[in-house]
Amino acid sequence: MLSVENIDLYYGASHALRSVSLTAETGKVTAVLGRNGVGKTSLMRAVVGQHPIASGDIVWEGKKISRDPSWKRSAAGIAIVPQGREVFPLLTVKENLETGFAALPRPLRHIPDEIFDLFPVLRDMLGRRGGDLSGGQQQQLAIGRALVTRPRLLVLDEPTEGIQPSIIKDIQRVIKQLADRGDMAILLVEQYFDFAHELADEIIVLERGEVVLAGAKNDLDRENVRTYLTV
Numbered sequence: 001m002l003s004v005e006n007i008d009l010y011y012g013a014s015h016a017l018r019s020v021s022l023t024a025e026t027g028k029v030t031a032v033l034g035r036n037g038v039g040k041t042s043l044m045r046a047v048v049g050q051h052p053i054a055s056g057d058i059v060w061e062g063k064k065i066s067r068d069p070s071w072k073r074s075a076a077g078i079a080i081v082p083q084g085r086e087v088f089p090l091l092t093v094k095e096n097l098e099t100g101f102a103a104l105p106r107p108l109r110h111i112p113d114e115i116f117d118l119f120p121v122l123r124d125m126l127g128r129r130g131g132d133l134s135g136g137q138q139q140q141l142a143i144g145r146a147l148v149t150r151p152r153l154l155v156l157d158e159p160t161e162g163i164q165p166s167i168i169k170d171i172q173r174v175i176k177q178l179a180d181r182g183d184m185a186i187l188l189v190e191q192y193f194d195f196a197h198e199l200a201d202e203i204i205v206l207e208r209g210e211v212v213l214a215g216a217k218n219d220l221d222r223e224n225v226r227t228y229l230t231v
């Protein structure tokens, strides 16, 4: 289980996260919702170790990881699918997937077949350059690359951004399948309400760096949650 406990995060003098807490449990999807600029990406950066926190704690599988560098968190089973995908455009699909090996002990340095079962298009395009893929295919590649590390916590930052509807459906199906497998906690940041609401078990809503609503999806009024996302 991931437990984020009252964390604060700053960019210089700008206070981007204010005493934010959440938990993400194995086999469940925790969705972090909120409009542009409320601090969702900052929260993800704090969890994976891409930006330091000023106070509070991040606890993963019972250990404080708040000060651990990102490579250590990656080796501890935490993987991110970053906003904007960050596929390496000049590397092939295979090479992009293999960048996930860095986090793995030698015997696990192979691409599990399961990734091609989830995203058959990746098998067909193994030799193509990442930069030649469509946006949706790149998103599938970014998720595949994260799965190569065999994560026990998968962090997805706005996976639907700029993706066509048919691929959004595929991605939704895959996230559901991964959650149902029951061996991974999923932390999903989204602005696309319907997508996130359908997948979520737990919901956290952020506004101006603060948690304004949190709870199990079934305990929260759907329309009330939606009002926090409409402009």
Ligand SMILES: Nc1ncnc2c1ncn2[C@@H]1O[C@H](COP(=O)(O)OP(=O)(O)OP(=O)(O)O)[C@@H](O)[C@H]1O
Pocket: 011, 014, 016, 034, 035, 036, 037, 038, 039, 040, 041, 042, 043, 083, 191
């Ligand atoms: N590197 C940075 N330096 C300074 N300020 C930043 C930096 N990154 C983000 N911010 C600011 O911190 C606040 C939270 O940004 P963040 O990217 O976490 O929000 P977000 O909810 O993920 O937004 P979006 O949906 O646009 O990605 C915003 O006011 C943003 O301008």
